[in-house]
Amino acid sequence: MTAAAPTPSLAPVSRRSPVLVQLGGLYGLWLREVKRAVRDRGQLVGGFSRPILWVLILGIGLNPYFRGEVYGEVTFVVPFTYLQFIFPAVVALNIMYTSVQSAISVIWDREFGFLREVLVSPLSRSTVLLGKVLGGATVAMAHGSLVLVLARFADVPLTWGTVAKALGVMAMLALALTSLGIVIANRIRSFEGFGVFSNAVILPLYFTSSSIFPLDPALTRAQTRVVYPDWLVTLVEYNPLTYAVDTLRGVLIHYNQFDPRLGLLIMAVAGIVLFTIALLDFRRA
Amino acid sequence: MAEGTAPAPPIRVDAISRRFGRTLALDGVSFEVRDREFFALLGPNGAGKTTLLHILCTVLRPDSGQALIRGLDVVRQPLAARRLLGIVFQEASLDDRLTVRENLDLHGLVFGVPGALRRRRIDEMLALVELTAWADRTTRTLSSGMKRRLEIARALIHDSEILLLDEPTAGLDAQSRERIWSYIRRLRGERHITVLVTTHYIEEVEGCDRVCIVDRGRVLALDAPETLKRTHGGQMLRIVPRGDDDRRAILGRFADRLKGEAGDAILLASDDAFVEAFLADCGRRIRSMTVEIPSLETVFLTLTGRALRDQSAGESERTRAFGRRGGEHTR
Incomplete structure (x- = not known):
């Protein structure tokens, strides 16, 4: 097969500086995650219905029972309603679902070859991973913000300042959780559904994070262990999510069970450690 | 360089x-x-x-x-x-x-x-x-x-x-x-x-x-494909013998022409004169016979002794099958 005389080599692609290439690629990968999320009906439905169920149905339904009364005697008084109490936790729940869900798409990227396309590009592995994490975290934050829209139904007054602070905490949470999701996804070879994750990772973390019931704030630590079984208190105290939710709760309804800085520290450390693990996995793969 | x-x-x-x-x-x-x-x-x-x-x-x-x-x-x-x-x-x-x-x-x-x-x-x-x-x-x-x-x-x-x-x-x-x-x-x-x-x-x-x-x-x-055909191609006879005795007889007689065996078939280097001689000699011993003209297929047969074969699918087939079935909205 002889080809006709070729036109001389095309003007080569102008050489962008390597940093600019990485940034451009990062933007491209981030944009891809966001576009995919917007087109994913299933995920959107979950993002809307979850807060509505938890806040409007469960929250309003349980609201009247959230009293510290035992046989007419008030054991402790909390300065908020159940609806207010659960509200920040539902924000965290929505972030958690969406983060892990975005991260799990790594499995599909891997199995259906898209990952390969990126791995033969001039992007470094860390750029590829960062694009995925930032994209997933952005989508997760958007889903978390959907919950904030329900604030008025939960009697949570929002000022711009509060929202800004809450978004900051949400971003840290989303980044850490997306990294967690990717670490898990990297270790999974055969995958047949997201349900396993929601039941084995998300819900257990959520239920033991002091999200839907407070560890009685008026009691001392010793007394708490009398009211609640020991194992439960231990679980709650060892669950890192407890502290993240607590920090967010402090921002939104000004109630903390722990030092709010503890939550920030845990999220930052967990985020960095998990991202590093994910990167190491990724380099090896 | x-x-x-x-x-x-x-x-x-x-x-x-x-x-x-x-x-x-x-x-x-x-x-x-x-x-x-x-x-x-x-x-x-x-x-x-x-x-x-x-x-x-x-x-x-x-x-x-x-x-x-x-x-x-x-x-x-x-x-x-x-x-x-x-x-x-x-x-x-x-x-x-x-x-x-x-x-x-x-x-x-x-x-x-x-x-x-x-x-x-x-x-x-x-x-x-x-x-x-x-x-x-x-x-x-x-x-x-x-x-x-x-x-x-x-x-x-x-x-x-x-x-x-x-x-x-x-x-x-x-x-x-x-x-x-x-x-x-x-x-x-x-x-x-x-x-x-x-x-x-x-x-x-x-x-x-x-x-x-x-x-x-x-x-x-x-x-180049043409050169390959010229050097390795050559005409070939693909023969399926009638029975084991016939197989042994043919293999014994034409050992110098043997190019390979593919399943039941025996492949022999050949040309037009050989086809006639072979038929006269062993015509009763064969079930079928095909003359393969020089092509890349015969080049491949000559070089490997086998036809191009197919193979089973890879590992993560289960996950993929799941995804193809419509899978999961996470995709």
Whole structure:
């Protein structure tokens, strides 16, 4: 097969500086995650219905029972309603679902070859991973913000300042959780559904994070262990999510069970450690 | 390769070996692809073609040996090498939730093609593979032939000068296959481009400049298709003996002509005179006989003693099957 005389080599692609290439690629990968999320009906439905169920149905339904009364005697008084109490936790729940869900798409990227396309590009592995994490975290934050829209139904007054602070905490949470999701996804070879994750990772973390019931704030630590079984208190105290939710709760309804800085520290450390693990996995793969 | 004088060849592979567990996928493979050549790697599934391609496109490291893309070592300078390569993998690697244009745009971004040039290249490439009308359709809605065309277009967005295609026509119908080849031919006319394809469709490599036949991780022959046919082709008789006695008799009598055995059949080197002599002599001993005229198929038979074989599917088939069934909205 002889080809006709070729036109001389095309003007080569102008050489962008390597940093600019990485940034451009990062933007491209981030944009891809966001576009995919917007087109994913299933995920959107979950993002809307979850807060509505938890806040409007469960929250309003349980609201009247959230009293510290035992046989007419008030054991402790909390300065908020159940609806207010659960509200920040539902924000965290929505972030958690969406983060892990975005991260799990790594499995599909891997199995259906898209990952390969990126791995033969001039992007470094860390750029590829960062694009995925930032994209997933952005989508997760958007889903978390959907919950904030329900604030008025939960009697949570929002000022711009509060929202800004809450978004900051949400971003840290989303980044850490997306990294967690990717670490898990990297270790999974055969995958047949997201349900396993929601039941084995998300819900257990959520239920033991002091999200839907407070560890009685008026009691001392010793007394708490009398009211609640020991194992439960231990679980709650060892669950890192407890502290993240607590920090967010402090921002939104000004109630903390722990030092709010503890939550920030845990999220930052967990985020960095998990991202590093994910990167190491990724380099090896 | 001396710098400054003649440019380094597009692809040079030097004694590459790669082992997966106990199987030696590549066993000291060496060859060089010339500038603007249309080079085909021909071999059965499992011959090591894809492994070799993965090494060339820097996603897999060789255990030993060296692969150079225009003099750039794929292990030591992968990023620079990748800029020169346009790659079409065996399995689709498109994001099927993005549109055709978005897929191309993402590729341009990822390869650092500046905005204006990127848009121009996208339009040119869409026109080349005749997908302009589909630019804003979700990739998911394309047929597999169209997806393959889109991937070829994508591999060229960043002005790659070496195009690597892994089984570009596998799984496509005859018409789509012919179309893919016609695009590649047209591309070679329009651009300064070197093309390396792997395939196990023997009839497709007839139009290549040179064919490299690989099997079990080794290079068996490398030359222009015509030359290969002349040197290794030869006419062959494919004989199925009637029974074991007949088989033994034929094998004993024509041991010097034996080219190989494929299942029941015996392959003998032949020419017109031999056919007559054979029939007169052993006509009663055979169940069937076919005269195979020189073709790349007979070249392959001669070199490997086997016909091109097919193989079973890979590992993560379960997850994929799940995804294809409609899977999960996480996809």
